[in-house]
Amino acid sequence: MLDTHLHHKEEHLQSSDLLTDIVIGMSDGLTVPFALAAGLSGAVGNQVNLIWVAGIAEIAAGSIAMGLGGYLAGRTEVDHYNSEIKKEFWEIENKTEVEIEEVRSVFRNWGLSEQVQEEATQEIIKDKQRWVDFMMKHELGLEVPDPKRARKSAFNIGLSYIVGGLVPLSPYFFVSEAINGLKISVIVTLICLFIFGYFKSKITGIPPLLGGLRVMMIGAAAAAAAFGIAKLIEG
Numbered sequence: 001m002l003d004t005h006l007h008h009k010e011e012h013l014q015s016s017d018l019l020t021d022i023v024i025g026m027s028d029g030l031t032v033p034f035a036l037a038a039g040l041s042g043a044v045g046n047q048v049n050l051i052w053v054a055g056i057a058e059i060a061a062g063s064i065a066m067g068l069g070g071y072l073a074g075r076t077e078v079d080h081y082n083s084e085i086k087k088e089f090w091e092i093e094n095k096t097e098v099e100i101e102e103v104r105s106v107f108r109n110w111g112l113s114e115q116v117q118e119e120a121t122q123e124i125i126k127d128k129q130r131w132v133d134f135m136m137k138h139e140l141g142l143e144v145p146d147p148k149r150a151r152k153s154a155f156n157i158g159l160s161y162i163v164g165g166l167v168p169l170s171p172y173f174f175v176s177e178a179i180n181g182l183k184i185s186v187i188v189t190l191i192c193l194f195i196f197g198y199f200k201s202k203i204t205g206i207p208p209l210l211g212g213l214r215v216m217m218i219g220a221a222a223a224a225a226a227f228g229i230a231k232l233i234e235g
Contacts, residue, residue: 017146017152018152018156019203021152021156021157021160022156022160023200024066024157025066025070025158025160025163026161026163026196027196027200027215028062028161028164029063029066029161029162029163029165029167030165030167030193030196030219031193031219032058032062032165033165034167034185034222034223035219035223035226036055036058037051037168037172037181038182038185038186038223038224038226039223039226039227039229039230040054040055040230041179041181041185042226042228042230042231043231043233046176048172048175048177048181051169051172051181052169052172052173055165059165062161062165063157063158063165064158066157067157067158067161068154069157070150070153070156070157071150071151071153071154072150074152074154075150077149077150078145081145088132088136089132092128092131099131100121100125102135103121104118104121106139107120164196167188167189168185168188168189170188171185172185182227186220190219190220193212193216193218193219193220194216196212196215197211197212197213197214197215197216198212
């Protein structure tokens with residue numbers, strides 16, 4: 001029964017991490033190349049190939065940058081946990097009574113009786129590794145990080161960025177005039193942004209329709225601003 005519970009918890013956490021990575025990569029992937037393509041559409045006229053080149057270059061650079069950011073975040077989480085666990089071992093060795101009282105304090109906050117507090121405390125401190133694990137989780141609120149999390153996060157975010165970025169860029173491969181590509185890109189991308197925002201909001205507990213409209217409007221505003229600025233610069 002315990003093994004089943006732990007297995008379920010691990011799957012839940014991994015699923016949550018994957019969803020977070022997809023949201024991070026996809027949201028930027030849909031918005032940034034969309035704004036770039038819209039801006040270029042207001043400046044290049046019929047030179048659609050420039051939008052292809054610039055768009056693909058941006059998606060490549062953006063996916064690498066976003067993936068690297070995810071990798072560094074994952075490594076930071078692991079490094080932080082390792083640093084804190086070393087501190088806990090040191091404190092158990094050098095501030096033993098203080099650490100024992102902190103264990104009691106956790107059980108006291110749970111509302112256990114003094115007798116049960118003492119029995120539970122003595123049981124925990126019999127094993128240093130178990131003691132440290134207990135303090136990491138219940139004093140510091142830190143879970144053991146997945147050592148492969150950094151690499152997984154980099155891959156998930158980078159791939160999500162590429163998938164998202166190809167949505168606004170793809171219409172330009174089938175047209176000869178940039179403005180026609182922009183019209184199709186706007187329709188396709190805004191629909192995708194709404195769908196993305198809808199499901200993202202549903203997962204996070206925000207009203208889905210409101211969340212979908214919010215994400216869609218942010219993308220539209222970014223693209224409109226880029227297009228307008230390009231037109232002003234072009235004169």
